[in-house]
Amino acid sequence: MSDTSRSMTFTIEGDVSVRITVTEDGAGGLVFDLAVIDDTGLTADLNGLFFDFGDAALVDGLLADGAEITKTAFEYDGVDNLGGGVCIKGDLVNDTDLYDAGVRLGTSGMAKDDIQTTSFTLTHETDALTLEDVANMDFAVRLTSVGEIDGDRDGSLKLGGTSPDAPADDSGVGDGGGDYSGDDTLPDDPDTFPDFPDDGGELGADDEFLFDDGGELDGGDPLLDGPGDDGPLQPPADDPLLSDPALTDPALEDGGMYYEDISIL
Incomplete structure (x- = not known):
């Protein structure tokens, strides 16, 4: 990664918040780092990320690569469900319409995985991506197994927020x-x-x-x-x-x- 790569960090807030950092990788890709913030004593399993994209013409050519990705969907104003309970239907979609991109992470529930931090890289088949492509866009996360760190974790959350301006x-x-x-x-x-x-x-x-x-x-x-x-x-x-x-x-x-x-x- 170049020393001059730009990044932006923002938080999707809720009973359990999620911090998202997006960084230009110097080769035309965007690296997404996601982390559950457990400073309230609560934690959750990250199941999915949904977001809008600035250029509708590029959405169909997007690709996401990461060790914990189990499914992706890219369709302009057409993504709200990645299967297995990883959906964002409800108040969030009603307020913002459907999303342009969805990335499913791991499996639903804690039986096989319990993801609090993860990373993936977003690229395009032909075009270089920049932070401007995802700046000031609607984002949402799907969280399951929500609860106290050492206690019962039988809750779930659908949280939404907006990314900031690109630096x-x-x-x-x-x-x-x-x-x-x-x-x-x-x-x-x-x-x-x-x-x-x-x-x-x-x-x-x-x-x-x-x-x-x-x-x-x-x-x-x-x-x-x-x-x-x-x-x-x-x-x-x-x-x-x-x-x-x-x-x-x-x-x-x-x-x-x-x-x-x-x-x-």
Whole structure:
């Protein structure tokens, strides 16, 4: 998994709550980690997860893979029952319509398994998935064998909730102290990229202080240089990264210069 992978965590709350973390795996998949929260003295057996998906056109091509998956169903606005009592019919479906995806986990009841934590990976046959595909979507879990950890567990629950916004993509160029996002090409690594002078904390398309050290663009450069340039950067008509040099800025240790009014490609 890439160091720059994004993730989001949220909780579906109830008498027994379930924490869900979704992480981009760096290869076009989404890793779902589910965990029963037993801090109230109650626990449960995780039997199923149901959720909506942001792009209706991609639903039919979804795939889920995990050691404890026993059945999946993917149909836009068409999933509420995975068999064996793993269904979400009732108030949840009436409030949110049917779900787009369902993942059955293990077997019903505690006789063969008793799942409190599990993980699976969601992929698509042709397209890369991102957190935006499952952000702000309706989610639901089916829990059986609900009860006290060391006592009778004869209850069951159907719980629903909504996932949060996807976090910003901070995988590109940055100063180690800002929140740069967008169509970036280099990591936001404070060990590689020192703070930009006079930078207010958030690096944007109109920010300053990218420079050319005469080499090639790569992750080992102190900041950034002009891709394909053999020498100093040129005015904007000839070079995509800058306009005029900021002659009042301090010289760099490697002899490069700072430039103003760059455009992030």
